[in-house]
Amino acid sequence: MSFTTLPNHLADKARRARLLEIEARLTEHAFPPQLVIENTSWCNLTCIHCSHSELKRANRHMDRALWDRVVTEVGQVSPDCEVWPTFYGEALLLGNELWDRLDYAASVGCRNLVLNSNGTALGSKDNIERVLASPLRRFILSLDGFKRETFEHIRRKAKWDRVYPAVTELCRRRKERGQQFPAIIAQFTVLPDNADEAEAFRDYWHQQGAEVKIRPMLEWTATGSIRTSTITHGDDFRIACPWANNTMAIHQDGKVVTCAVDYEGLCTAGNVAELSLAECWSRLAANRAAHRAHRWAELPEICRGCGDWQTAGAEYDPLRVEGTRPFWFGNSTKD
Numbered sequence: 001m002s003f004t005t006l007p008n009h010l011a012d013k014a015r016r017a018r019l020l021e022i023e024a025r026l027t028e029h030a031f032p033p034q035l036v037i038e039n040t041s042w043c044n045l046t047c048i049h050c051s052h053s054e055l056k057r058a059n060r061h062m063d064r065a066l067w068d069r070v071v072t073e074v075g076q077v078s079p080d081c082e083v084w085p086t087f088y089g090e091a092l093l094l095g096n097e098l099w100d101r102l103d104y105a106a107s108v109g110c111r112n113l114v115l116n117s118n119g120t121a122l123g124s125k126d127n128i129e130r131v132l133a134s135p136l137r138r139f140i141l142s143l144d145g146f147k148r149e150t151f152e153h154i155r156r157k158a159k160w161d162r163v164y165p166a167v168t169e170l171c172r173r174r175k176e177r178g179q180q181f182p183a184i185i186a187q188f189t190v191l192p193d194n195a196d197e198a199e200a201f202r203d204y205w206h207q208q209g210a211e212v213k214i215r216p217m218l219e220w221t222a223t224g225s226i227r228t229s230t231i232t233h234g235d236d237f238r239i240a241c242p243w244a245n246n247t248m249a250i251h252q253d254g255k256v257v258t259c260a261v262d263y264e265g266l267c268t269a270g271n272v273a274e275l276s277l278a279e280c281w282s283r284l285a286a287n288r289a290a291h292r293a294h295r296w297a298e299l300p301e302i303c304r305g306c307g308d309w310q311t312a313g314a315e316y317d318p319l320r321v322e323g324t325r326p327f328w329f330g331n332s333t334k335d
């Protein structure tokens with residue numbers, strides 16, 4: 001089974017089996033294994049598979065003091081927690097401030113920093129050098145298209161001529177220096193518009209020395225207008241959601257929300273400006289337990305209507321460097 005054939009997750013036997021396998025490994029964690037932190041809610045793109053253009057809440061950067069507070073707790077309590085400094089925005093829009101924030105996080109003990117970017121600002125200033133000098137373990141570029149016209153159609157407002165050469169140059173310099181970290185990962189979200197380019201995409205980025213991650217499309221909960229025929233609503237089959245169980249997501253104003261796709265913050269569990277991360281995580285415990293026990297009626301409304309749990313499991317290359325996969329990855333090439 002490959003995501004590039006655009007399988008309907010619940011109609012595909014292999015996908016159902018895979019989802020059950022992922023669910024069987026879910027367990028309760030005393031502290032979130034993954035933290036998604038919105039350093040900024042600004043984004044400069046309006047991608048066709050993203051709800052950012054429908055966002056009603058404010059576009060702004062997270063206060064620096066709040067970021068410092070959060071990463072200090074991670075460094076003290078769980079230094080190997082995966083810290084993703086992006087949620088619903090483009091982190092490179094913070095300019096030099098981003099690199100300071102990452103350095104600060106590393107200085108207080110965070111060992112597992114993973115940054116996602118649309119790559120549009122990578123070629124500006126000395127950002128390529130800053131990526132290579134940063135404490136990042138992984139740097140994931142969301143690219144979603146191989147041909148110029150496909151890339152620019154999906155990643156609306158992005159220019160192929162700015163992004164592809166910059167990511168290619170990043171790969172070249174990293175290879176030249178023989179650096180292991182950060183792993184450079186070219187991400188491809190499969191849509192009907194790009195599915196036929198996945199293999200060319202994979203070949204190109206492998207030739208540059210990057211890794212490739214292929215993932216199915218999300219709907220960003222069922223509260224916006226983004227929909228895909230690969231997700232089913234209203235089926236009896238359901239698994240406990242991996243995001244609910246493994247990830248805590250924080251908006252730029254400090255609000256802890258349902259998960260990393262609750263972009264509008266429709267269900268909140270406190271604010272990290274007032275509470276510790278551990279306290280917020282424990283407030284989400286009832287939701288995690290309800291998911292794992294299949295007590296669907298007890299889920300918050302946003303989870304009840306959501307089908308994004310069906311997209312769990314992305315396809316990765318075989319592991320090259322230890323420490324460059326999500327915590328639950330194991331020996332698999334899919335997660």
Ligand code: SF4
Nearest residue numbers: 241244259303306308
């Ligand atoms: S079911 Fe949807 S909204 Fe609920 S935690 Fe999972 S991904 Fe988030």
